[in-house]
Amino acid sequence: MSQQPQVYVIHENAEWFPPFAAAFAAQGVPAQEWLLTDGSIDLSAEPPQGVFWSRLSASAHTRDHADSKEYGRAVLRWLESWGRTVVNGSEVLELEVSKVAQHAALRAAGVDVPATAAVFGRGDLKTRARSFSAPFISKHNQGGKGLGVRRWDSHDDFDAWVDGPDFEPSPDGITLLQEYLWTREPFVTRAEYVDGELVYAVRVDTSAGSFELCPAEACAVDGEDGTPAPPLFQLREEITPEHPLVAQHRAFLKAAGIRIAGIEFAETYDGRLVTYDINTNTNYNPDVEAIAPHSGPGRIASLLGSLLTQHQPVPA
Ligand SMILES: Nc1ncnc2c1ncn2[C@@H]1O[C@H](COP(=O)(O)OP(=O)(O)O)[C@@H](O)[C@H]1O
Ligand SMILES: [Mg+2]
Structure with a gap:
């Protein structure tokens, strides 16, 4: 090197x-x-x-x-x-690869998180699922891109999946069971932070029912009649640095030593703001970047550039 x-x-x-x-x-x-x-x-x-x-x-x-x-x-x-x-x-890598670790750190920082159970192996899944009313969510402790996230509308269907050949374990063997978050409107929000400060928030359309989000690419699929689908990712200008949840996220990021992250939250029909996912290797949507007042990669380059300027080689 x-x-x-x-x-x-x-x-x-x-x-x-x-x-x-x-x-x-x-x-x-x-x-x-x-x-x-x-x-x-x-x-x-x-x-x-x-x-x-x-x-x-x-x-x-x-x-x-x-x-x-x-x-x-x-x-x-x-x-x-x-x-x-x-x-x-x-320490941040440990949070990246464990939604249990994310949940624990968010909860300890006073952030509203979904009711969640961590199940080790397969043995306890069916019994533990009975403590959640349907619909509920199962997901991998080590996740990303929505892979492994499933909605269950009946415990019988869930049981059959657990006992059947399609069951897919998390790479670390830990499956999470989670309350289903009913959103007021069909979107979730991803708030992007660099150096602990909000860059912008992105509204992610969930109306198609897919849990697989890929902000790095243009995921929009045109309709059958060729009309362009509405954009999946849109700037949410009303989420400003003054938003109360942003203050909570900033306190959490500071406590956890996370300098760069995209934090996902849902606004439920009963008025909760529930944070459920931390992405410490966030990718930025090009359409949002094109119109946002600040750039995620731009902010990262200036943060790392200024840290490099401060960097004094330690004498060997
Ligand atoms: N508890 C939940 N209730 C409803 N929808 C959920 C829930 N958890 C996740 N989702 C949906 O699935 C998507 C992916 O889940 P997430 O926990 O962010 O996993 P990943 O780390 O794979 O992105 C979310 O963006 C959201 O749209
Ligand atoms: Mg996510």
Whole structure:
């Protein structure tokens, strides 16, 4: 690796990188990717000089990179032991890959969270599900992109799934059962934060009933008559930094040491604002970026650029 101090972006999915590469280039921040799908480190040697940003993802296993989580645990501990500046470091990786950890940290920070049970293995699933009235949700503890999220309208259907061949365990064996959040309108909101501050909030249309959200790409599918579908992702300008939930999220991010995240919440018909998902390797929707007053990748490039300026190489 080069001797010149720079920003190292630790990740396992090169496809997500171009918007960030463009933002670094536009601001003249030297940055390079550290693709954590293989490689090696010398544990007795000093890491390269620079600032490190982890973009490791809970959905790495869906790209055949299940071990990147473990590689990340190793690399981030090593970097931190040398006192390197790591944005979204080892503690944040633990939150990224566990919705149990997210729920615990959100609840402890006083944020409203969905009633949730964590089931270890398959044995307790059917019994535990009886403590939720239908409809309820099952999802993977280690999730992402909505994979593994299912709605159940009957306990019998759920039981049959658990006992049948289609049951799909979370990569870590922990299945969550969760109260179904009835939203007042068919959308959820994803609030994007960089350096603990709100960048913007995005309204995500859920009327099609799909749980698979992919802000990185244009997911909109045109209607059968060729008319363009309404955009799935829209800027929600009424969610401002003054919004009470934003203040709660900021306190949570600070307590959890998370500098960059997209936080998802639902507004229920009975007036609750329920936060249910933390994405610490957030991707930004291009249509929203095109009209938003601030850019997610732009804010990240300036945060990492200023951390790099502050970075003084520690004498060996
Ligand atoms: N408890 C719930 N009630 C209703 N809908 C939910 C619930 N949990 C998740 N969803 C829907 O499924 C989507 C994906 O779930 P989420 O927990 O964000 O998992 P992932 O980490 O895979 O994105 C959410 O954005 C939301 O639309
Ligand atoms: Mg989500």
